[in-house]
Amino acid sequence: MDSVGVRAPRAIVVVLDSVGAGALPDAAAYGDEGSNTLANTARAVGGLRMPNLGRMGLGNVTEVLGVPPTDDPEASWGKCRERSAGKDTTTGHWEMMGLVLERPFPTYPDGFPDEVIEEFVRRTGVPGVLGNKAASGTEIIQEYGDEHVKSGKPIVYTSADSVFQVAAHEEAFGLERLYEVCAIAREMLTGEHCVGRVIARPFVGPHESGLYVRTHRRRDYAVRPFEPTVLDVLRENGHRVFGVGKIGDIFAWQGVDSSPHVTDNMDALDKLLEEVRRPDDGFVFANLVDFDMLWGHRNDAEAYARGLEAVDARIPGILDAMVPGDLLIITADHGCDPTTPSTDHSREYTPLIAKIKGIDAGRDLGTRTTFGDIGETVLDFYGLAGACGRGTSFLDEVRGAGS
Secondary structure, eight states: OOTTSOOOOOEEEEEETTOOOSBOTTGGGGTOTTOOHHHHHHHHTTOOOOHHHHHTTHHHHSOBTTBOOOSSOSSEEEEEOOOSSSOSHHHHHHHHTTOOOSSOOOOOTTOOOHHHHHHHHHHHOOSOOEEEEEOOHHHHHHHHHHHHHHHOOOEEEEOSSSEEEEEEEIIIIIHHHHHHHHHHHHHHOOGGGOOSEEEEEEEEOOOTTSOOEEOSOOEEEEOOOSSOOHHHHHHHTTOOEEEESTHHHHTTTTTOSBOOOOSSHHHHHHHHHHHHTOSSOOEEEEEEOHIIIIIITTTOHHHHHHHHHHHHHHHHHHHHHSOTTOEEEEEOSSBOOTTSSOOSOBOBOEEEEEEETTOOOOOEEEEESOTHHHHHHHHHHTTOTTSSOSSOOOHHHHHHTTO
16 A cells, blocks of 8 residues: 555456357367357347446447447457367466466366276275266256265266366265365376366255255365466566455465455455455456356356346446556456357357556457467556566557547
């Protein structure tokens, strides 16, 4: 905080997890031709009401029914193309912070090989596993929940993403025991079987309905970034990194000072505001996971739409909490179109909205050739232009919109 009690301007990046903006040119190779999470969701519900992001240029990024394009946007706008192979959370966030993957993390559509499961059982001491297949997390706990509680065998499953997921009952199996076996799995899964994330999926129940229910005490164990990222560069140069939600987990806490757990998007936005108002210097990096976890993977277009509108309603509060000179970037990490037959991530462009408080005009930032342009812009904002070298800053364009 400076001598008059106003902190120095800071950069803020908000990731709307899975809110894609149209199929990438190579989407067909991933089975995602025709995906457009924003546009298709809007059409599915007869239009979206998002006046705040609309004024900032969201309707200029892609066709969004109910959010028309504007000739006088209050922020700069564009979209980002993913350079890395894959379409998962870890890959998307890493590329934003300057780490491009040439090969995707491995996936297991037919379940994990016997040798992987046998090693997991041996190392953790569990009496075996249930499942070991690609499945919906909400469905597989209903399928195996009773047997899990009786046998003590954790439920292991995956999806189209590179994930090794372990579901267990918080009381019958134990929450800390679940975290322990997931940490062991993370240490074990290296080399050929180096999945992007190991995810602890605790659940409780059955409730009066007879159903088991997942809780918010999920924990992600990401593979550690194998090269320095923008976050490392910031910290090495004296700037703290304040995550919100699963940011710390995604980067295996490398380059992250704090990243409070959140229960849902609204809680994440509450904690985002706390971080934006911090008096000390630092970069704020937030993830809003409900779009992906609750609605995209369940093909719930109606809830997805309502979630978009709820976040839009919070935008004025974020802008009010910012100080003049703060940079706000709103983007996504991949798509997860809830209107397609697939329940998995989709290979899409991501929206890009960028605004400096005090500049109420915007420019077309075009189509960026890598998510890494976001990280380079953050470094440029902190006077570290070119320190990562894996993207092109658009900071001058955003600043120039006010001239």
